[in-house]
Amino acid sequence: MPTADAPLAAESAQDYTAEATGDLVPELPGWGKLDFDLYSGYVTVDESAGRALFYAFAESYKHKESKPLVLWLNGGPGCSSLASGFMSELGPFYPAANGTLQKNPYSWTEAANIIFLESPAFVGWSYSNTTSDATVGDARTASDALAFILGFLDRFPAYIGRPFWVAGESYGGHYVPNLSLAVAKYNAGTDGSQINFKGFLVGNAWTDAELDNRGAVWFWHSHALISDTTRDGLLKTCNFSTVGPLQVEAVNQYPKTCDEYVDDSQTESGFASGGINIYDIYADVCSPERATLEARQFARVLGAKKAAVTEGAPSSQHGTAVPFETMSLAATVSLPEPGKYDPCIDGEVETYFNRKDVQRALHANSSYHTLPWAWKGCSDYVDYSRDDLLSSMLPVYRELLKYDLHILVYSGDVDAIVPVTGTRSWLRSLKLPVVRSWRPWRSGTGQIGGYFEHYKGLTFVTVRDAGHMVPYTQPERASFLFKKWVVEESNEPASLDSFLS
Numbered sequence: 001m002p003t004a005d006a007p008l009a010a011e012s013a014q015d016y017t018a019e020a021t022g023d024l025v026p027e028l029p030g031w032g033k034l035d036f037d038l039y040s041g042y043v044t045v046d047e048s049a050g051r052a053l054f055y056a057f058a059e060s061y062k063h064k065e066s067k068p069l070v071l072w073l074n075g076g077p078g079c080s081s082l083a084s085g086f087m088s089e090l091g092p093f094y095p096a097a098n099g100t101l102q103k104n105p106y107s108w109t110e111a112a113n114i115i116f117l118e119s120p121a122f123v124g125w126s127y128s129n130t131t132s133d134a135t136v137g138d139a140r141t142a143s144d145a146l147a148f149i150l151g152f153l154d155r156f157p158a159y160i161g162r163p164f165w166v167a168g169e170s171y172g173g174h175y176v177p178n179l180s181l182a183v184a185k186y187n188a189g190t191d192g193s194q195i196n197f198k199g200f201l202v203g204n205a206w207t208d209a210e211l212d213n214r215g216a217v218w219f220w221h222s223h224a225l226i227s228d229t230t231r232d233g234l235l236k237t238c239n240f241s242t243v244g245p246l247q248v249e250a251v252n253q254y255p256k257t258c259d260e261y262v263d264d265s266q267t268e269s270g271f272a273s274g275g276i277n278i279y280d281i282y283a284d285v286c287s288p289e290r291a292t293l294e295a296r297q298f299a300r301v302l303g304a305k306k307a308a309v310t311e312g313a314p315s316s317q318h319g320t321a322v323p324f325e326t327m328s329l330a331a332t333v334s335l336p337e338p339g340k341y342d343p344c345i346d347g348e349v350e351t352y353f354n355r356k357d358v359q360r361a362l363h364a365n366s367s368y369h370t371l372p373w374a375w376k377g378c379s380d381y382v383d384y385s386r387d388d389l390l391s392s393m394l395p396v397y398r399e400l401l402k403y404d405l406h407i408l409v410y411s412g413d414v415d416a417i418v419p420v421t422g423t424r425s426w427l428r429s430l431k432l433p434v435v436r437s438w439r440p441w442r443s444g445t446g447q448i449g450g451y452f453e454h455y456k457g458l459t460f461v462t463v464r465d466a467g468h469m470v471p472y473t474q475p476e477r478a479s480f481l482f483k484k485w486v487v488e489e490s491n492e493p494a495s496l497d498s499f500l501s
Contacts, residue, residue, distance in 0.1 A: 020155045022363075023057075028093075029357045030100040036061045036092065036109070040362045042125075042369070043155065045147035050129025053148050054118045054364060056086050057156075058109045068163040068198070068486055070114045071149065073179070075171025075206070077141075077384040080124035083377030086116040087349045089471040090478070095348040099355075106475035111483040113159070115152065119145055119175070122381045125364045125371065137385030142178040146186060153194060161193055165486050166200040169469060170418065173205025174388065177396045184403045199406030201485060203463075203470045204418045208392040208426045213240035215422020217265075223281060225269040225416070233261035242390065271416075278416045280467025350377055397430060397458075407458040408485050412466030412473060413450065420462055432456050449477040 023041035027033045037059040042052040060067045072085040087093060090108040093101040108114055118124030120141045122134050153160050166183070168176040180200045187197055206212060214235070221231040238258035266272035277285050352358055353375045359365045365375070373381075400407065409427065411420040432455035441461070443449035450462035461481060466474035471482075 016158060017155050023155075025361055025363075028101065028361050029355065030095070030352070031093070037064070038092075039156075040364065042363075043148050043151040045144045045151065046128075049133055050127075051121050051133055051144065052127060052369070053121065053144065054082075054125035054127075055148070055152070056082055056091075056116045056362070057113070057152075058086070058092055058107075058116070059113045060109055060111065064113055065158070068112050068165060069159050070108070070112045070165045070167055070486065071145075071179075072114055072116050073119065073145070073166070073168035073172045073175045075169060075173070075175065076123070076378055076382075077120075077171045077174075077389070078123055078379040078382040079171075080118045080377050080379075081116040082118060082124055082353070083349050084469065084472075085114075087352070089469055090114070090475075090482075091116065095352045097348055099352065101352075104475070106471075106479040108471070108479060108482050110479070111487045112165075113162075117145065117148060119148070120382060123379045124375060124377075127369055127371065134381050135383045135385075137388040138174050138178050138391070139388075141175060142182045145175070145179045146182045149183070149195060161196050163196050163198050165198050167202065167482075167486075169203040169205070171206050171389075172202055173207045173418070174391075174393060176200050176202040176205070177393050177400060180405065181396055181400055184400065184405065188403075197405070198486075199408070201408035201410065201482070203410045204412055204415050204468050205393075205409060205423065206418050207397075207423070208394055208429075209243065209390045210241040210392075211426040211429065212418055212422035213238070213243065215425050216416065216419055219416055219419035219421045220265060220269060222421070223416070225271075225276070225281070226265045227268055230261055230264045230268055234258065234265065237261060277467070279469070280412070280473050281414050281416050282465065283414075283467060283473065350375065394426060394429060401430075401432075401457045405457075406485075408461060409458065410461040410463055410470065410481065412468060412470045413462045413464055414466065415468040417468060423460070427455070427458075427460055430455075430458075432458060443477045443480040445476060449474075449480065 019041075020039060023039040025034065025038040025040055028038075038056065039059075040054070040056040042054055044050075044052045072081050072090065074081040074084040085091060087095060090104075090106075091114070092104055092107045092109050094104050096102055118126040120126070120133075120136045121128040121144070128134075149164075164183075166176050166180050177200070180197075183195055183197045187195055217226075217231055217234045220226045221228070233256060237256070238261070263272075269278075270276035271278045274285055277283050353364075359375075365371050397407075409423065411423045413420045434453060435456055436452075436454040438451055438453045440448045440451050448464060450464040450466075452459060452461040454460075463470050463474050463477050463481065466477065471478040
């Protein structure tokens with residue numbers, strides 16, 4: 001593996017290794033011969049454990065040699081970046097019900113070379129020969145992702161020194177800043193020539209349980225989803241720092257408890273019945289329960305081990321409040337323009353990736369390593385640390401702000417599970433000086449795409465009428481924002497006028 005102390009010669013860095021060439025995917029079922037270079041395969045991140053992560057790498061359609069390198073991480077935790085990022089949001093394709101692929105006109109690969117990583121091990125086609133590796137948390141997820149980046153650069157030396165960004169969403173609110181800090185620290189120990197790390201962008205980021213949950217209550221009430229009584233009850237009785245997105249267990253105490261108010265909130269809003277989509281409150285719902293796997297996984301994992309409402313309260317296995325589990329069977333994301341893309345896309349992604357001809361084309365699930373189960377968009381096998389799920393990322397941000405990084409936090413403003421209100425709250429708690437105050441920005445259509453505020457060391461952007469998965473629900477605005485931030489690097493105060501105005 002090349003190191004900062006012994007980088008590859010400039011001449012050899014222009015070529016790809018034999019391993020990279022072996023990962024080339026010349027064509028895909030349902031599409032045929034590709035008009036861009038796609039690679040996919042495994043990169044070992046721990047030899048002794050036999051742990052390897054699966055990736056798909058889509059190079060840009062044109063002038064790939066001059067465009068940045070981006071690593072995309074979907075959340076969950078336990079959800080595949082191939083299922084969401086690559087095939088449902090910002091990748092080059094969307095699947096169709098007939099087994100074919102259709103072009104994504106707003107793919108971020110128009111502007112950048114993007115790696116989609118299935119992480120941690122046991123997500124998607126990623127695996128480990130050590131079964132205990134299924135128990136994992138933020139620290140190993142970040143260290144494995146850093147090992148993957150170094151292994152990737154070893155395989156694709158042409159990208160050594162290329163401007164590099166990390167991006168993600170949802171529980172990527174943990175993945176992205178933790179990995180960014182690991183990369184920044186790695187670079188601090190070298191001359192930084194191997195990983196030319198520019199910064200990161202993260203959307204609708206689960207960051208601080210207390211502030212994100214409290215923000216959800218205010219969002220629900222301000223958008224006429226719940227009553228005054230339920231809002232006041234939630235704020236008075238819930239210990240938001242000890243639960244996932246307001247999924248708590250019943251505690252037998254009087255008067256009314258947090259979980260009962262959560263039940264009320266789900267009934268009042270229509271979340272529980274699936275009539276209102278908590279991930280995009282103004283979108284129509286799609287009835288098949290397989291849609292929006294990442295968003296449902298987020299609620300499922302955070303609710304897997306229910307926490308008591310009050311410290312010291314007795315535990316119970318018979319709680320009645322499982323609102324997000326009930327809701328997740330029906331409420332799903334659909335697009336703001338019904339019929340333009342398939343709003344029930346996740347089921348088709350799973351069907352496509354479980355085809356043997358597709359797996360052969362992608363060098364996945366081969367004789368080298370065959371999964372004992374069908375490929376799934378979100379893993380049932382990963383046992384993710386609940387302590388990490390509920391930990392605050394604010395200390396990580398405070399440390400990251402010491403490095404010279406470009407940080408973009410963006411928020412779809414109609415997401416009700418990790419809403420803009422909670423994000424604004426934890427941003428305020430960082431107490432960063434405001435460089436440019438709140439104002440609108442316009443996308444390529446000339447319409448107001450949302451609003452932004454630029455702080456010292458960080459920019460916050462809202463995306464108007466976007467749900468939890470911004471590139472899926474507002475693809476044009478998300479693509480425009482990505483291109484301006486990452487490719488043109490219009491992220492300094494002097495240049496914000498050029499696109500965020």
